[in-house]
Amino acid sequence: MELLSGADMITRFLKDEGVENIYGYPGGAALHIYDALFRQDHVKHILVRHEQAAVHMADGYARATGKAGVVLVTSGPGATNTITGIATAFTDSIPMVVLCGQVPSVLIGEDAFQETDMMGVSRPVVKHNMAIRHPSEIPDVLKKAFYIAQSGRPGPVVVDIPKDMTAPNERFEYVYPKKVKLRSYAPPVRGHSGQIRKAVDMLMSAKRPIIYAGGGVIIGGASKLLTELVDRLNYPVTQTLMGLGCYPGTAKRSVGMLGMHGTYEANEAMHHSDLVLAVGARFDDRVTNATDKFCPGARIIHIDIDPANISKTVGVDVPIVGPVDSVLTDMLALVEESEIEIDQAALDAWWKKIEGWRTVHGGRYEPSTQDSIKPQHVIETLHKVTKGDAFVTSDVGQHQMYAAQYYKFDKPNRWINSGGLGTMGFGLPAAMGIKLNFPEAEVVCVTGEGSIQMNIQELSTCNQYNLPLKVLLLNNEALGMVKQWQDMNYESRHSYSYMDSLPDFTKLVESYGHVGMTVNKLDELESTLEKAFAMKDRLVFINVYVDPKEHVYPMQIARGSMNDMWLSKTERT
Amino acid sequence: MRRIISVLLENEPGALSRVVGLFSQRNYNIETLTVAPTEDESLSRLTVTTSGSDKVIEQITKQLNKLIEVVKLVDLTEGAHIERELMLVKVKATGSQRAEITRTVDIFRGQVVDVNSSVYTVQVTGNSDKLDAFIRSVSEGSVLEVVRSGVSGIARGEKVLSL
Ligand SMILES: Cc1ncc(C[n+]2csc(CCOP(=O)(O)OP(=O)(O)O)c2C)c(N)n1
Numbered sequence: 233m234e235l236l237s238g239a240d241m242i243t244r245f246l247k248d249e250g251v252e253n254i255y256g257y258p259g260g261a262a263l264h265i266y267d268a269l270f271r272q273d274h275v276k277h278i279l280v281r282h283e284q285a286a287v288h289m290a291d292g293y294a295r296a297t298g299k300a301g302v303v304l305v306t307s308g309p310g311a312t313n314t315i316t317g318i319a320t321a322f323t324d325s326i327p328m329v330v331l332c333g334q335v336p337s338v339l340i341g342e343d344a345f346q347e348t349d350m351m352g353v354s355r356p357v358v359k360h361n362m363a364i365r366h367p368s369e370i371p372d373v374l375k376k377a378f379y380i381a382q383s384g385r386p387g388p389v390v391v392d393i394p395k396d397m398t399a400p401n402e403r404f405e406y407v408y409p410k411k412v413k414l415r416s417y418a419p420p421v422r423g424h425s426g427q428i429r430k431a432v433d434m435l436m437s438a439k440r441p442i443i444y445a446g447g448g449v450i451i452g453g454a455s456k457l458l459t460e461l462v463d464r465l466n467y468p469v470t471q472t473l474m475g476l477g478c479y480p481g482t483a484k485r486s487v488g489m490l491g492m493h494g495t496y497e498a499n500e501a502m503h504h505s506d507l508v509l510a511v512g513a514r515f516d517d518r519v520t521n522a523t524d525k526f527c528p529g530a531r532i533i534h535i536d537i538d539p540a541n542i543s544k545t546v547g548v549d550v551p552i553v554g555p556v557d558s559v560l561t562d563m564l565a566l567v568e569e570s571e572i573e574i575d576q577a578a579l580d581a582w583w584k585k586i587e588g589w590r591t592v593h594g595g596r597y598e599p600s601t602q603d604s605i606k607p608q609h610v611i612e613t614l615h616k617v618t619k620g621d622a623f624v625t626s627d628v629g630q631h632q633m634y635a636a637q638y639y640k641f642d643k644p645n646r647w648i649n650s651g652g653l654g655t656m657g658f659g660l661p662a663a664m665g666i667k668l669n670f671p672e673a674e675v676v677c678v679t680g681e682g683s684i685q686m687n688i689q690e691l692s693t694c695n696q697y698n699l700p701l702k703v704l705l706l707n708n709e710a711l712g713m714v715k716q717w718q719d720m721n722y723e724s725r726h727s728y729s730y731m732d733s734l735p736d737f738t739k740l741v742e743s744y745g746h747v748g749m750t751v752n753k754l755d756e757l758e759s760t761l762e763k764a765f766a767m768k769d770r771l772v773f774i775n776v777y778v779d780p781k782e783h784v785y786p787m788q789i790a791r792g793s794m795n796d797m798w799l800s801k802t803e804r805t
Numbered sequence: 806m807r808r809i810i811s812v813l814l815e816n817e818p819g820a821l822s823r824v825v826g827l828f829s830q831r832n833y834n835i836e837t838l839t840v841a842p843t844e845d846e847s848l849s850r851l852t853v854t855t856s857g858s859d860k861v862i863e864q865i866t867k868q869l870n871k872l873i874e875v876v877k878l879v880d881l882t883e884g885a886h887i888e889r890e891l892m893l894v895k896v897k898a899t900g901s902q903r904a905e906i907t908r909t910v911d912i913f914r915g916q917v918v919d920v921n922s923s924v925y926t927v928q929v930t931g932n933s934d935k936l937d938a939f940i941r942s943v944s945e946g947s948v949l950e951v952v953r954s955g956v957s958g959i960a961r962g963e964k965v966l967s968l
C-alpha cells in the first residue's frame with residue numbers, strides 16, 4: 233500500500249494512465265500540483281503563454297491520436313481562460329481532461345481571491361464535470377474523467393480541484409483503479425442487428441446512393457472500414473469538414489466535401505440521391521442548408537453513437553445507434569451475404585451523372601498572376617511541396633475553407649480544424665500539440681492574419697520547446713470571410729472587417745527566435761515553400777500576400793436546398 | 806402537448822443544476838419541477854412537466870439521458886399514470902365567505918389547515934386541472950397567496966422506475 237498526497241496522486245495517476253505530456257499554466261490554487269510535477273520525471277508539462285492555447289494544444293494532440301489531451305490550470309482566470317478551448321473540443325466531440333485548481337474548500341462561496349464557479353461556468357460546454365471532495369477520491373474521479381472523455385461520443389471533462397485536496401502533508405492510500413463503474417453511463421457497444429440488416433437491404437437496392445461521412449468516422453477509428461465499404465459497393469462518398477481524410481480525398485469515388493462550401497458535385501449528388509447513408513455525421517446546418525428542402529428524394533440511414541443526433545435536425549428512416557466501427561463491420565459482413573444484386577446499370581448512370589457534375593465547377597478559380605497570388609493556388613502548392621502528407625491545422629475563415637477544399641487529405645487525423653465552433657486562434661496551438669507528439673512529421677498551420685494574432689504569443693512556447701512547425705499565412709489584409717459575407721449580403725459595406733496596422737510578421741517571428749519569409753510574387757511561391765520545408769529544425773513563418781478580393785466558392789445560397797449554390801461572383805445555379 | 810417526464814437521478818451536488826441548465830440551454834420549457842430523495846438515498850426522483858412537439862420531447866428525453874447523472878427516465882404521459890400536485894392557498898375569509906369557502910373546500914376534498922379571524926389556509930391535492938379549478942371557484946379577489954408543489958407522478962400498475 234502506498235500513501236501519497238493528493239497532488240502526488242494526480243501526477244502518479246497521469247503516469248499510470250500513460251499520459252506523457254500535459255499542457256498548462258500555474259497559479260496559486262494549482263501550486264501543490266505544480267510542486268508534485270517538479271518532483272517527478274514521467275509526465276512532462278508544457279508551459280504555454282495563455283491557457284486557451286494549452287487547451288488547443290491538448291485538442292490538437294487528441295485529434296491526431298484519438299487519445300484524451302490533458303490540461304492543467306489554476307482557478308479563476310486560469311480556469312475561465314480555458315472555456316473557449318473546452319467549447320471548441322466539446323462541439324467537435326474531442327476527448328480531453330481539464331484539471332482546474334480551485335480555492336480551498338472552506339473558502340468556496342465566499343468570493344475568495346481567484347474563485348470562480350468553474351463547475352457552473354463550464355457546465356454547458358463539457359461532456360461532464362466533477363469536483364474533488366476528498367483527496368482519497370482523486371484516483372477514482374480521474375479514472376472516471378478519462379473514461380467518460382474517451383468513451384461513447386467523446387468530449388471534454390473538467391475536474392475541479394480545491395487546493396486543500398492536494399495538500400502536501402496529508403497522505404492517503406493510492407491504488408491505480410483499473411476499472412470504472414458508472415451505473416448511469418453505458419455508451420452503446422453495438423448497433424441493432426435488425427436495423428443494420430434493414431439498412432444493408434436499402435443500401436444494396438439503391439439506384440442513386442451516396443455515403444455522407446463525418447468526423448465520427450475519424451474519431452471512431454473507422455476510416456479503414458468506411459473505405460472498404462465505399463470501395464466494395466463502388467458508391468460515391470462525400471465528407472464533411474470534420475470528416476476529410478476518412479476516405480482518400482484524391483480517390484475517384486470521393487466527390488469531396490459537402491455543404492456550405494462543398495463541391496458542386498457533392499451537393500448535387502446529395503440533392504439528387506435516392507439513398508443517403510450518413511456515418512458519424514450530424515446533419516449540421518452548415519451541411520444541410522434548409523432542412524425542409526434537404527435531399528427531397530432520398531431515404532436516409534443514419535449511423536451515430538449519440539442517439540440525440542438521430543432525427544435532431546433532419547428526420548431519418550433507419551437510425552442505427554452504435555459505434556461506427558462495430559456497425560460498419562456488421563454492415564460489411566451483411567453486404568457479402570446479401571442476396572440483393574446492386575443494379576449496375578443504374579449505378580453506372582448515376583456515376584455518369586456525377587462525372588458530368590464534376591466538370592461544372594471542378595474547383596476552378598481564376599489563375600494567379602505574377603502580382604496576384606490566388607489563395608487556392610497557395611494551398612495546391614503546399615500540397616505539392618508536402619506531398620500531400622502533412623498534418624494541416626487551420627484557423628477559421630477563408631483560408632480554412634481553401635485548405636479544406638484544395639489540400640486533398642488521403643489519411644484520417646491529418647486535417648485538424650475547429651469545425652463546429654469555428655474558433656479563430658485554434659490553428660497554431662493545435663499544430664504545436666501535434667508537432668510535440670509527432671516530432672518527425674511535417675506539421676503546418678494554415679492561417680489568416682486575423683486568426684494568427686489571436687494566439688500569436690505561442691510562438692514563444694514554440695521557441696522554448698523547440699517545435700519546428702511551419703506557419704503558412706494567407707495574408708489578405710482583411711477578415712476575409714467576414715468581408716466576403718459583407719460583399720454578398722451588405723453591398724460591400726466592410727464594417728470592421730479590414731486588418732489595419734498589421735505587424736511586420738518577419739520581424740515579429742524573428743524576435744521570437746524563428747525564421748520569417750515573405751512571398752509577394754508568384755514566381756517566389758513554390759521556391760519559398762520548398763526552402764521553408766527544407767528547414768527541418770526551424771519554425772518557419774511564411775507570409776504569403778494573396779488576392780484580397782477572392783471569395784470562397786461554391787457557396788450554398790441561404791435557405792435553399794443542398795444544390796442552390798453560387799459558383800462564382802456572377803454565376804449561380 | 807403537455808408531458809410529465811420522471812427522472813431517476815444520482816443524488817449528487819450539481820446534478821439538479823445540470824438538468825435545469827439543459828432546459829434553458831436548449832430552449833426547452835419547464836412548467837413545473839419537483840425533486841426529492843427516494844427510499845434509496847443515493848437517488849433522487851425528479852419530475853418535470855413540459856410541453857413541445859413530439860420532436861422536441863424526443864430531444865428532451867435523449868438529451869436528459871445523455872447527462873451522466875441521469876440513471877433512468879420515463880415519459881409518464883406515454884402510459885396510464887397518476888399525477889398529483891399539492892397546493893396551499895390563503896384566502897380571505899370573513900362573514901358569509903367563511904361558509905362558502907368551507908363548502909368549496911369540501912367539494913374539492915381539500916382541507917382547511919390554518920384559520921384565523923380573517924384568513925383560511927386551504928390545502929388541496931389533485932391533478933393540476935383540479936387545482937386550477939379550485940382557484941377559479943373561489944370568488945375573485947379573495948385569493949391572497951398560492952403555493953403549488955409542482956407535479957409528481959407515477960405509472961399505474963406494476964411498472965416501476967427503479968435501478
Ligand atoms: C474567436 C472568433 N471571433 C470571431 C469569429 C468570426 N470570424 C469568422 S472568420 C473571421 C475572419 C478571419 O480572418 P482571417 O483570420 O484573416 O482569415 P481570412 O478569412 O481572411 O482567411 C471572423 C472574424 C470567429 N470565427 N472566431
Ligand SMILES: [Mg+2]
Nearest residue numbers: 680681710712
Ligand atoms: Mg485574412
